[in-house]
Amino acid sequence: xxxxxxDLTFRYRxxxxxxxxxxNLEVGDGLTLVRGASGGGKSTLLKLMAGYLAPQSGxxxxxxxxxxxxxxxxxxxxxxxxxxxxLPGTTLRHNLxxxxxxxxxxxxxLSASVEDWLGRLGISQLADTPVERLSGGQVQRAALARAxxxxxxILLLDEPTSGLDDEATGVIAGVLLGWLSAGRSAIVSTHxxxxxxxxxxxxxxxIGLSPE
Amino acid sequence: xxxxxxxGLYHWRALVLRWRSQPASPLARWVLTFALSAAAGVLLLGFxxxxxxxxxxxxxxxxxxxxxxxxxQSLLSEHALLPPDHWAGPLEKxxxxxxxxxxxxxxxxxxxxxxxxxxxxxxxATLLGGGAxxxxxxxxxxxxxxxxxxxxxxxxxxxxxxxxxxxxxNLEALGLGDFAIVPAAAADERDAQGRLDVILFRPGPDxxxxxxxxxRRLFAVEGSSPPSLRDPTPYRAALEAFxxxxxxxxxxxxxxxCLCIVLAFGSIGMLEERQTRYTQALLRSFGVSAAxxxxxxxxxxxxxxxxxxxxALVSSRLAARAVLSxxxxxxxxxxxxxxxxxxxxxxxxxxxxVLSLMPLANALRRPVGAVLP
Numbered sequence: 067x068x069x070x071x072x073d074l075t076f077r078y079r080x081x082x083x084x085x086x087x088x089x090n091l092e093v094g095d096g097l098t099l100v101r102g103a104s105g106g107g108k109s110t111l112l113k114l115m116a117g118y119l120a121p122q123s124g125x126x127x128x129x130x131x132x133x134x135x136x137x138x139x140x141x142x143x144x145x146x147x148x149x150x151x152x153l154p155g156t157t158l159r160h161n162l163x164x165x166x167x168x169x170x171x172x173x174x175x176l177s178a179s180v181e182d183w184l185g186r187l188g189i190s191q192l193a194d195t196p197v198e199r200l201s202g203g204q205v206q207r208a209a210l211a212r213a214x215x216x217x218x219x220i221l222l223l224d225e226p227t228s229g230l231d232d233e234a235t236g237v238i239a240g241v242l243l244g245w246l247s248a249g250r251s252a253i254v255s256t257h258x259x260x261x262x263x264x265x266x267x268x269x270x271x272x273i274g275l276s277p278e
Numbered sequence: 279x280x281x282x283x284x285x286g287l288y289h290w291r292a293l294v295l296r297w298r299s300q301p302a303s304p305l306a307r308w309v310l311t312f313a314l315s316a317a318a319g320v321l322l323l324g325f326x327x328x329x330x331x332x333x334x335x336x337x338x339x340x341x342x343x344x345x346x347x348x349x350x351q352s353l354l355s356e357h358a359l360l361p362p363d364h365w366a367g368p369l370e371k372x373x374x375x376x377x378x379x380x381x382x383x384x385x386x387x388x389x390x391x392x393x394x395x396x397x398x399x400x401x402x403a404t405l406l407g408g409g410a411x412x413x414x415x416x417x418x419x420x421x422x423x424x425x426x427x428x429x430x431x432x433x434x435x436x437x438x439x440x441x442x443x444x445x446x447x448n449l450e451a452l453g454l455g456d457f458a459i460v461p462a463a464a465a466d467e468r469d470a471q472g473r474l475d476v477i478l479f480r481p482g483p484d485x486x487x488x489x490x491x492x493x494r495r496l497f498a499v500e501g502s503s504p505p506s507l508r509d510p511t512p513y514r515a516a517l518e519a520f521x522x523x524x525x526x527x528x529x530x531x532x533x534x535x536c537l538c539i540v541l542a543f544g545s546i547g548m549l550e551e552r553q554t555r556y557t558q559a560l561l562r563s564f565g566v567s568a569a570x571x572x573x574x575x576x577x578x579x580x581x582x583x584x585x586x587x588x589x590a591l592v593s594s595r596l597a598a599r600a601v602l603s604x605x606x607x608x609x610x611x612x613x614x615x616x617x618x619x620x621x622x623x624x625x626x627x628x629x630x631x632v633l634s635l636m637p638l639a640n641a642l643r644r645p646v647g648a649v650l651p
Contacts, residue, residue: 078648110647118563118647139646140565149651151560155292164288167281168564 068220068251069093069115073124076114085110088124093253097246097268100255102275108255109148111275112222115253116143141169144218148225150209152197158184158208159193162215169216176215183211186241203234210238214245221245221252227261239264285566289574292557296550303546304582310542311586311627312593314535318626319594321531322619325524327598332517340451341513343480344489348497348505350379350473354397354462365496366477372485372492375477376448381465382472385433385458387418393456395433396476397465416440416460419449431458434468448478451508528619532626539630543579547634550575551641558642559649568642575638579631587627591620 071091077084085107093115100108113119114126117134128134134143153161159180166176184190187207192200200208210226221242227235239261246252246268254270256262262270297304336342352361360367360377369375378396385395418429418440427442440458465473481489490509497504558571 113645113647116563116647118650119645136562136565136567139563145563147563147650151556151563151650153288153557153560155295156288160288164284165564167284168561168566170281173280 067092067094068098068129068253070127071114071124072127074114074121074126075123076110076119076121084122086114086121091273093273094271095249095251097242097251097265097270098253098273099262099265099270100253100273100275101257101262103257106275108257108275109224111273112145112224112253112255116145116222118145142219144213144216144221146209146213146221146223146226148228150205152200152205152208152212154198155196157194157196158189158200161197161208162212165212166216169218171216179215179217180211183214183241186244187211188237203230206230207234207238210241214241219250221250221254223252223254223256225256225258226254227256227258232260235260236264243268285561285570286574292554293574293578296553303550307543307546307579307582308586311539311583312590314538315587315590315623315627316594316597318531318535318623319591320598322528322623323594323598325527326616326619327602329517329521329524332520336510336513336517337447338450340448340453340478341510343448343451343478344493344510345451345453345508346475346477346479346493346505347380347507348475348477348502350475353470354379354399354465356399356462359399365500365502366475366479368496369477369479369489369492372489373479373481374448375479378459378476378478379462379465380474380476381460381469383434383469385431385460387456388430391456393418393458394454395458395460397462397469397473398459399462416458416464418442418456418458419445420456421445422456438464448480451478451510452476453508528622532622535623536626536630536633539583539627540633543583543631543634544637547575547579547638551638555641555649559644559646562642563646563650568639572635572639572642576632576635579635580628583627583631584624587624591623 069092071086071089074086074089074091075084076086100111102108110119114121115134117126117136117139126133128138128142132138139145152158153164156164162180162183163176166179167173171179181190181193184193187210189204189207189211192204192208197205197208206226206229210223213221213223223242227238230238235258242252242254242265254261254265346366348365352364354377355361359375360370364377366375366377376398378398381395381397383395384392386392415428416431416438418431420442421444423429423442425443428439429442430437431440432438438460440460445452445454445457479489479493485492490507490511493507494504561571562568
């Protein structure tokens with residue numbers, strides 16, 4: 067079991083409608099797809115699982131039986147935001163290395179890991195490019211490479227292929243399948259049927275969320 | 279490279295970029311701290327100069343010395359500061375004490391002007407007159423003749439020579455113009471009647487408050503009539519009052535300085551937080567602690583504030599010297615402001631910096647997911 071959500075209530079503002087109200091969920095190992103229309107709470111669910119948001123009541127428990135804390139963010143979770151959020155003012159390589167070093171990975175293995183993931187995602191030639199100069203598709207692949215380079219136990223991906231063409235979607239699906247084949251786990255929020263098809267080989271479970 | 283170095287370097291680069299793109303932000307903080315600290319520094323230097331001048335004046339005029347006059351009970355010894363069993367013996371432990379005996383007959387200058395004569399133990403005459411008074415010479419304390427001259431004086435129509443010296447230290451407390459000091463041995467039987475013990479007593483810090491009472495008690499125990507006392511306590515009290523006022527001003531000024539820095543740095547900090555919110559949230563999403571991100575802002579502000587403070591202190595010192603020089607003042611610019619005042623100033627500035635970052639500390643508690651899309 068990766069996550070257990072117990073009687074979870076979350077709202078962004080005290081005067082707004084709850085995104086989750088007494089919500090219960092268990093997420094097991096392997097691949098889980100979180101599906102649903104926009105505004106259904108897919109991104110919020112992933113951020114709650116990563117510890118980036120705190121519920122007003124109820125709890126999110128990781129596989130260690132604890133709420134996700136800074137240590138969980140640092141070492142265990144690799145997160146790809148919907149807007150990808152690369153660190154400005156740095157190169158692509160530096161973005162990946164910084165996240166890996168904060169996660170506690172030694173310099174030398176980290177450098178090898180960075181090169182490896184940049185290669186698999188087809189952006190090696192952009193390693194020393196400032197992130198401000200990357201195109202939308204390159205940024206998406208860079209964000210995934212950053213999440214993977216820190217060798218997390220769990221990947222949390224929020225719409226990783228939105229706006230990508232078929233080829234780039236295929237590359238990301240292929241990289242994810244390869245990563246999952248080593249027995250690791252991922253939770254992917256998507257409403258992109260191409261990605262769902264691409265990941266079908268991993269036998270994903272699905273969670274459906276819809277706006278209240 | 280480890281994580282701390284990498285994150286530190288990233289922050290440093292981001293800081294340089296931010297300062298380059300918006301130089302007004304660091305400049306405003308630096309100039310404000312400089313101006314306020316320089317003003318505070320000038321005020322502190324002014325206080326230090328005024329207090330220093332008052333203390334010097336007090337010492338120069340001997341106003342920290344109690345003058346006790348009482349009829350003499352015994353003859354002076356040539357080699358001891360006080361005759362044995364003298365009533366002032368107990369005071370010796372409580373401060374600096376000098377016994378002179380004013381002789382009944384005056385001495386006359388070469389121009390026939392009379393002046394009081396005091397007898398003192400030989401060692402005292404030597405002390406007052408320096409090398410020239412060795413060998414039993416009398417000393418003529420005067421401000422009109424250059425020191426170190428040998429001049430003929432007379433007393434009871436008998437000539438004797440004296441070495442000129444400038445009265446200084448506690449001898450100022452006598453409040454006299456010219457006077458002479460002769461060795462104790464120079465007084466004879468004709469001086470036995472009508473001599474007056476003049477004790478110059480500069481109490482130490484432990485006794486300063488109670489010195490006058492102690493003297494009165496000594497006479498009360500003896501059952502003698504009370505001595506004539508010239509008490510410097512009111513002058514000391516005035517100095518203490520000045521020092522105390524100065525401390526209150528310093529405290530108020532420090533609080534005001536602290537408040538100004540809190541408001542200015544706080545306002546600028548809130549604006550900067552809006553610019554750095556995204557990258558800070560992103561770093562927190564990697565697992566960088568909020569405390570370390572807050573420390574980076576603290577270091578940035580401490581760097582600005584303390585370099586400005588240092589520059590302000592140096593400048594205020596130079597400015598004070600220049601202003602005094604332009605004003606043609608004989609008051610010397612104080613060489614330093616006492617450490618306690620500098621510490622107050624540094625504490626005010628640094629406390630202001632720390633307090634100004636409280637809103638940032640609060641902002642860093644905002645969940646990462648509420649900032650990052």
